[in-house]
Amino acid sequence: MLKLLLVEDEEILRDAYKSVLKSDGIEVYIAHHGLEALEKCQHDKYDVILLDLMMPELDGIGFLNRAKLKQTAPQTKVIVFSNLTSGEIITKAFEHGANNYVLKSDLSPKELIAVVKKVHTQHQNNDNPFSRNNLQKQR
């Protein structure tokens, strides 16, 4: 069973994503911010981390910076999901070890599950971060 850590501070989104992911049989663990995620990662290993960026206590980039997952949990895949669209932020997320970057407002429940499964099974860094599914539909 796919074990996933959902790091999201917005309750409305957290609950929605939890329902979506659980309905597909994914084992979902919750952290409310980067600091809590950091603690959880020290005691447990996850297949995928679904990581929000703008959070209190410790933000997504701060978490990636401190968790050093490449050393501590090399098998863990990180999907950064945010509603921030600036190129700088996207680049930063990849530089800090994200395997994928998705725009929250872009993903329907099915697409979210598809992205999680795709990232889980792929080798690192061979995904195109700028494909239509990974960025907002532009029109």
Place this chain on the structure above:
Amino acid sequence: LFNGDHALSHKTKYAIQKDNVSQTDQIERYRLLVESIQDYAIFLLDPAGNVASWNAGAKRFKGYNKEEIIGKHFSVFYPQEDVLRGKPQRVLNEAKKFGRVEDEGWRIRKDGTRFWADVVVTALYEEDGTLRGFAKVTRDLTERKHMEDELVRANTQLKHQQEELTILNQVKDEFISLASHQLRTPATGVKQYLGLLLQGFLGDMPKEQKEILEKAYASNERQIELINDLLRIAQLDAGKIILKKAPIDITNVLKDVIAEQNDSFKKRQQNIEIQVPPKAIVANIDSRRFRMVLDNLVDNASKYTPNGGEIKVSLKHHDGCLCIEIRDNGVGIKEEDISKLFTKFTRIGNMLSDEVGGSGLGLYWANKVVQLHNGYIEVESKVDKGTKFSVIIPRGESNA
């Protein structure tokens, strides 16, 4: 008739008389001239700097009568701070050294008020080289000074206002950026919950209910698109878009864009045709943003073409330029509307525009991005026949 002798003696006599008159008269005329000049203070100083003569202009500027100022040291005309710094003596020393010295600065009238003066002091020497004194010519430039000061003040104020505007503009950009982000969160929540119901995560539902939910979902999607557009435009207008150019095969970009929209073409039963050269065409572009531009144009072509229509996409290159054409046989654009296409918040009315929806920002943004690539977009269109958008950009430094 005069004889020659008489004429000669008369002429000589007259010349002698004239000479005598000019000796005394000219000095008097000269004195009168200088003394009556109103627009310049012209007066003499003795070698020690005491006032030795006075004219109407001097009286007018400085307020002293001739009787009360003659014999007084000219430092009375200087503000106290200048006197303390020894400026009057310095002026005389420089005039002695260089023959002439010019200076601008504040001077004091008899009543204590200040005026801005332009002063020229010239040292006067006897034929044997001894200093006889100084000629001092002063102009009152107070009005000019006030105008200059006013200009400087206005300029400072303008700079200040400009700085304030820059800050306000930054605040506006930050506000739009933050607001867009915050607005997306609840819309994203709605999308997930509606998606859970619509995509059957909680079981089937009656057709009528599903249709209502589909409308709610589509409405929410439109809101998300509007927020996204608003944010992109805010970034663009703030000049925050810096292209990240890299050599990339544009044929692949084009194929990707079309492949990703395949579902839309299928849904509308539209035929899509793509013509690209067999070889890779590498251009130096910001691939992410350029992909969005093409995505936007192809998407528009599909949306503004009725079901069953045709869309043709082609890529040509010529003389270091790339031309990407997106042609449809859709509703077309009226001639008078073509010029409005690339303006912000403009939506052109036609039989499909209500159905399509949109913010009127897509083409504005696309055009700007193409311009940032030193290119341009061309439009040809006929109502009910179709539209052709051509994106023309230089391939850039890389010609691999």
